[in-house]
Amino acid sequence: NAGVTQTPKFQVLKTGQSMTLQCAQDMNHEYMSWYRQDPGMGLRLIHYSVGAGITDQGEVPNGYNVSRSTTEDFPLRLLSAAPSQTSVYFCASSSTGGYNEQFFGPGTRLTVL
Amino acid sequence: DAKTTQPNSMESNEEEPVHLPCNHSTISGTDYIHWYRQLPSQGPEYVIHGLTSNVNNRMASLAIAEDRKSSTLILHRATLRDAAVYYCILRDVIWDSNYQLIWGAGTKLIIKP
Numbered sequence: 001n002a003g004v005t006q007t008p009k010f011q012v013l014k015t016g017q018s019m020t021l022q023c024a025q026d027m028n029h030e031y032m033s034w035y036r037q038d039p040g041m042g043l044r045l046i047h048y049s050v051g052a053g054i055t056d057q058g059e060v061p062n063g064y065n066v067s068r069s070t071t072e073d074f075p076l077r078l079l080s081a082a083p084s085q086t087s088v089y090f091c092a093s094s095s096t097g098g099y100n101e102q103f104f105g106p107g108t109r110l111t112v113l
Numbered sequence: 114d115a116k117t118t119q120p121n122s123m124e125s126n127e128e129e130p131v132h133l134p135c136n137h138s139t140i141s142g143t144d145y146i147h148w149y150r151q152l153p154s155q156g157p158e159y160v161i162h163g164l165t166s167n168v169n170n171r172m173a174s175l176a177i178a179e180d181r182k183s184s185t186l187i188l189h190r191a192t193l194r195d196a197a198v199y200y201c202i203l204r205d206v207i208w209d210s211n212y213q214l215i216w217g218a219g220t221k222l223i224i225k226p
Binding site: 004035040041042043044045090092101102103104105106107 | 149155156157158159162200214216217218219
């Protein structure tokens with residue numbers, strides 16, 4: 001049972017490039033989400049999904065796209081990277097009900113030059 | 114959205130109890146109080162959550178004020194491995210069975226040997 005996995009661990013992009021951050025979970029959780037964390041700050045929600053085929057925007061969705069074709073995977077796509085997107089990105093999952101704990105991946109540290 | 118207020122940092126001695134306070138004066142009647150912690154360079158991990166009554170688990174205890182406008186996370190015997198940033202978060206209901214977590218900056222807990 002690997003929990004929540006994220007790839008890559010580190011990434012450097014140039015302004016304007018696009019890329020996809022991968023997230024997978026093997027706990028059969030319906031709820032998955034993406035957060036970003038800037039230095040010294042708490043996490044901010046980018047997008048979330050309550051099941052395959054269903055996604056919605058969080059607090060800071062601009063510049064990011066998501067899709068959920070399977071229960072296990074929830075990739076985050078940066079459309080045209082900007083320096084303001086330099087951050088650490090965390091993926092999380094939980095079973096539905098909202099009362100349950102969220103499980104977080106180890107994070108992806110992204111730098112946009 | 115209801116918000117929380119926590120001290121920026123706290124220090125404690127190893128093997129002593131730690132009381133981490135959190136104020137949430139605008140909490141609504143259906144908001145759950147969640148605590149997560151984040152060890153250096155890791156993703157957040159769940160600690161505990163509650164609604165009205167005090168809660169205990171293997172990691173910590175959560176004491177909730179009678180008016181629910183504040184709560185305290187209690188680590189009964191802190192170890193060096195408990196040094197982390199602790200986040201007090203209120204549940205924000207989006208759908209009937211799903212929720213977002215609104216994160217603040219948290220309290221950095223420093224454990225002195």
